[in-house]
Amino acid sequence: MEMRPLLVAICLLFVTPITGSFWTVGSQVVMDPMVVCKKTRRLRGKLADICRKEPSLLKEISKGVQVGTRECQHQFRNRRWNCTTVKRSLRKILLRDTRETGYVNAITAAGVTYAVTRACTMGDLVECSCDKRTSSGYKLNKKKNKNIEKMTEGEWEWGGCGDNINFGFKKSRDFMDAPFKKRSDIRTLVKLHNNDAGRLAVRNFMRTECKCHGLSGSCTVRTCWRKMPSFREIGNHLKESFDGAAKVIPSNDGHNFITEGTTIKPPSRFDLIYSEESQDFCISNYETGSLGTQGRQCNSTSQGVEGCELLCCGRGYDTKIIKEKVNCQCRFKWCCEVTCKSCLEKKTINTCR
Template sequence: MAPTWILITVLTVLLSPVFGIKWLAISNLKSTFEEPTDCPKTAQEQTLVGFVQPQVELCKRIIDLMPFMRAAADETIAACEDTFKQHRWNCSSIKLAPNFEADLTKGTKEQAFVYALSAAAVVHQVARACAKGMLEYCKCGAGATLIVDEEAANELPKMNSGNQFHWQGCSDNIEYGMSASQEWADAPWKGRRSSRQVGGIVDDFINDLAESANEVKEKEKTVVGNDVEINTAERKRMLINQQNNDVGREAVASSQLRKCKCHGVSSSCHVKTCWNALSPLSDIAKRLKTRYLNAQQVHPSKLHILDPSQKTPLIPTPPPTDLVFLKPSSDYCDRTVHRECNSTNPAALNSCTNLCCDRGHSTTVTKTSEQCHCKYVHCCYVKCKKCIFHVERSYCN
């Protein structure tokens, strides 16, 4: 029988809240995701891409979704870096997935932002894939309408006669996107089986260790049947991650825009098709950044966890629209060494004063040449001069 300390170590690794975003390493698996056999097959591959077991199972069950999960990961990384490119914390550590550093493992507001953005990216990718007909089992979302004003009412049959015109709006299927995001992004603490309170995170071998788990102190861990429940503190961390994922999904849902296309004589717009489309993820990231700036720090003791036998979702004290975090962030000054900064505008976020944390900065001057003063000669010849420019760049000490 495995010693208790080994069991605790295994559970700590498996149940770590950071598992919620380790899947952002999905591109580490060089796979086309065309067949279920393309999913992680070994524990080493599973670790490489940061999948938990329910995500591996989802991969095998609905392989068609996986290219969009990969796209969601890539989109998350790009949007995060672009959103914070002028800040001390510039999201560069997100590329270290699945081996994150403290900024994305210790319950900071940066971690809260990445959770929200990654959950939102899954909704975004899947919802749009449905609307584009890229997934056979999901179609257009609700909300597409045909609008005809009274003046054009008599024209409509004439327009459609002989099937000369066939207009149909197709809304992004946010409902299916939400469902996919909940199953994928929340898998580390919810799994696929609703009968478990925090099931799905632990591999099947845990059943063999259940007897040893009984030896662990009650305050650390409890065992119910064959399912291992994590300690209260860990559950509260997962509760926070759940809220941040939900905030990300809500930001996507509230980003829907009504788009319309005109039909009819000379595009008079007497007849038009309208549908609901999601905003670009870059815009959603900006919305989430506002929530990041107003994120609420919470203490685990202020989070309420219901009795495990109840099926009611776990509900935190903070408003459900707020990003929440456990620990304050560092000043991230150690991450700005050699970062390029703005020496001309002291009020800018990326100013040398702000980025360099009063360490000072150095300036280099480089000489570049570019074509300039170009002009057309006769009909089809362009003649340019060569200009020399001196470019100053400043870097934090």
Template sequence: MCKKEPGLSNIILTAKQQALTACEDTFKYDRWNCSLVFNKRPKKSIFKKIYRETAFVHALIAASIAHAVARGCASGNLSRCACFGSFKNTSWHVRGCGDDFKFGKRFTKNFLEWKQAGSDQIAEIVKQDIIVGMDSVGEQMKEICKCHGFSGSCTTKTCWKRLGPFNSAMGLLKKHYHHAVKRKLVNFTTKRAVTPKARKRMQLDKNNLIYLQKTPNLCVSTKGRICKDIHNCATLCCGRGYVTGKKIVKSRCKCKMVDCCFVKCDTCVETADLFTCK
């Protein structure tokens, strides 16, 4: 697939990096901080089973790939997709090159081996989580327009669809993480095909992430973690308490305009409290 599309490799790498960065930033002060293993134990991979965290990562990866591919289409880095077509309006002609999110979703499904995933219940759950992830990005799609005409009139309007920054979808993805629904497999087997009853139950949860197993205790892995503040320590440190220290914070300050068009700032150094879990 990557050989047929020269620009694809870089886009996938971009998707991987933006997913990792956004996840670590979003869960920086949570007990689970986007680690792919539980309690720093390599054999406790989150992909061994379908935990809440596994469902989230499936959604996150799908969301990031769909977002990056859609953006790649708009920038002209992919030849297999095209700009949005034009359409008629009663008062103006609308045309623009936007983020092709439909192609991004279609590509993501194929890239994640959607068709090869099978028809068993676990495959259905993974598909569900992938869709929730992509839809979280799609909800950030907005129409941007620019007017053309004499004296500020809008005789012609150019419009295009644009996704928000990937970080703008993380709030919704994290909300899905906290509201994920735990389900049981029918007859506790992974091989049985999805029954009509099970499928109907899953359809009721079509807007939610689905997981199967309870997350292991994460408190072991929070030792030495830095809290956002003392209130965050109460949760992050799991009742073990915390150590208070100081840290040096550098920031831009005393900014002023110089020579018409340049901003010059000083660097201010301050000390701030640092809270570390015992």
């Protein structure tokens, strides 16, 4: 059920507003971003501008969706729903408004932000460059961002080139949110909120990196710049938000949402939300997109989500022992070669019934 390294699923962005843009390779759903842009006669505003004027940006957006999809599959690899991109499952899941959909939207928005920002820093886009803001520009943002770490003591100055997160943030929003801006139904409100939470997970966890200068590396003066965290850190943070996501309902004015329970704390901009309960994903169900867990590998000694009891939904599991060839008795020969023997190693495999 893992995603193959293909051109990737921008279907995550446009399941509802744009149809007919899907194509398949094997059982996987993929989308060429150029297919979306061929429909620019239907599109308006910033999204249409990106399609017509910024083809190199589209390539980075495609990379960002791929980064997000891979991270989603890593974070959910041991769960009943493992962020599979199998066609019939993906479409059904994304047409609902569950926690899982919220995470997919957030991690995709984060991936696009991340990829575009990195492309700016690397000089791969003519539309942008790395961030050359001065310390005054940083201090202005510092008041709004409680997650920016304190600078260590000593003399320092801004220099070099930081990650241009503002450009990546803006282009992710322009491309992913533009088709939904004029709609105010609960599903759209939730989607836009989760998209923004994904982008904020990148921006608000940026850190300061410094390079030391001075005699013999004494670090009497440092040059500092802002850098994005690893995408794994972003995925971990959004996974925590997934676990604590709040269920919301439409507000009376029809243009906003409120939490379903009056005692539940209203979600912040950084929290994930949803409006539909998730299924248990235990049994294959075409209507809901569940592939079930039959045949999935599980850990018989774990009490966690990857354990056979939870992953197999109490149906039990089958065990078999296989033999694998592994390198063993490795030795280093001067210079510079490592030689190993090939040994057979027994391995226990448990699969859900």
